[in-house]
Amino acid sequence: MVSNIIPFSESVDAGNPADAPRQSDVAYGDVLQAIIVCDIAPGTLVSEASLSERFGCRKAAMRAALERLAAIGMVEPVARRGYRVKAITLRDVNNLFQVREIIELPVVRAAAATVDAGALRMLDAVRAADYVPGDRRSEARFLHENTRFHLLIAESAGNERLTAMLAQLYGEMERLFHFGLALRDRSQEMTREHTALIEALAAGDADTAVKVMAEEHASSKAMVLDAIMRSDTLLDVSLSAARRGEDGDSG
Template sequence: MRALSPPVGLPMLAESDLVRQVARRLSDAIVQGRLAPGAKVAEAAVARELGISRAPVREAARLLESQGLLRACPRRGFFVRALSAADVDELYDLRLCVERHAAVAASRRLTAEARAALRRQLGLMRELAHRDDPARIVEADYQFHRLICETAGNSRLLRLFDGLASELRLVIGLIGRLYDDPHEIARTHEPVLEAIEAGRPERIVAHVDHHIGVAWREVARLARTLSPTPGGAA
């Protein structure tokens, strides 16, 4: 008897796409602060707002749980994860190791094309600051750092950075709350790029340490002030 192949038609693809779309809508709401740390993700309310059934909302919540943005509480549902100061310390400790190495490696492999791509990304951050578009500024910030890792030319390092993607977006979203002037976010990246362009390892490490270190201290401070609800406690 011949084994049946798993379904591969449009309904499955559409459902899969729908789950990813819902996950992206929810992650954007989390990063932008519309879903605060500790807030419950009410499946029925989300499904009603999006005009869909509850099933893809539940699957999207499970996906975001696997990415570290939500926490599941038995018989209570999903809650936005509240990053503790200890969580921030662990994340930034690892991020600092990854990005120090990536920035030095990127400076050694910096082609005219890679330099132009980084400059364009910095320009995009400035442009979005003029538009006052917080969600896209967060994404542009994340993509700037990812471009550095891409330029480093180490696929395993890039996968490691991508593995931190969801939590980094959440943290970068918190960084956005630290600046009254959105232009300040773009300005803080300029010295890092200039150091990479100059190609001096000690200067690169110093600027990466300062750039990430300032964010580390401030985000850890902010994490202490964001008191989660009991359902979302870590």
């Protein structure tokens, strides 16, 4: 359920050709990972030729990979120019954080009544992860541990469907977090938030646990919005994409 932090092609056992994936599968995984960690920036125009050269594969394989990425909404075709990587829009940010609040705050409230000592020990073991801003692998490991922390809380609440929904949501939000984390180190702030959350859960204090989680949501959203506002290129792409969406809605 947690997004893979290692490019798909690196997980293949090169010593067993029978298990090797198709080149298009490798290309799909590599480009998807590059988009998620923002090595390929939101709004970037890409082509089969440029990506084939970058990732060392045939154009046909990259064409198939880009078609799959378009099908899941990570890129969109641009006539006679290639593909544009999905922008991070202000609407996306607001919508995703709203859904996160709707799902996760009731989950935390429920977990305060059901979390056990074993779950608290696991939460404590992953609460203090840190990262180096701008180091994509470091950021990816940090986000992996952060997602694990939040899903452990969800699992403690005992509702498998809500846990699955939250896992999917964190997967969709990973690119937002990568973009925000690259600008500043929020690891110590998040460690304090996670420590306060563990203490509230251990005390069975649902109101405080929900308050701490809501504050973490607000801080994470502010980090992402600040990153967008500080990126002239991304802000232009975000606003223009949002306007296109509004035009489509009005039609």
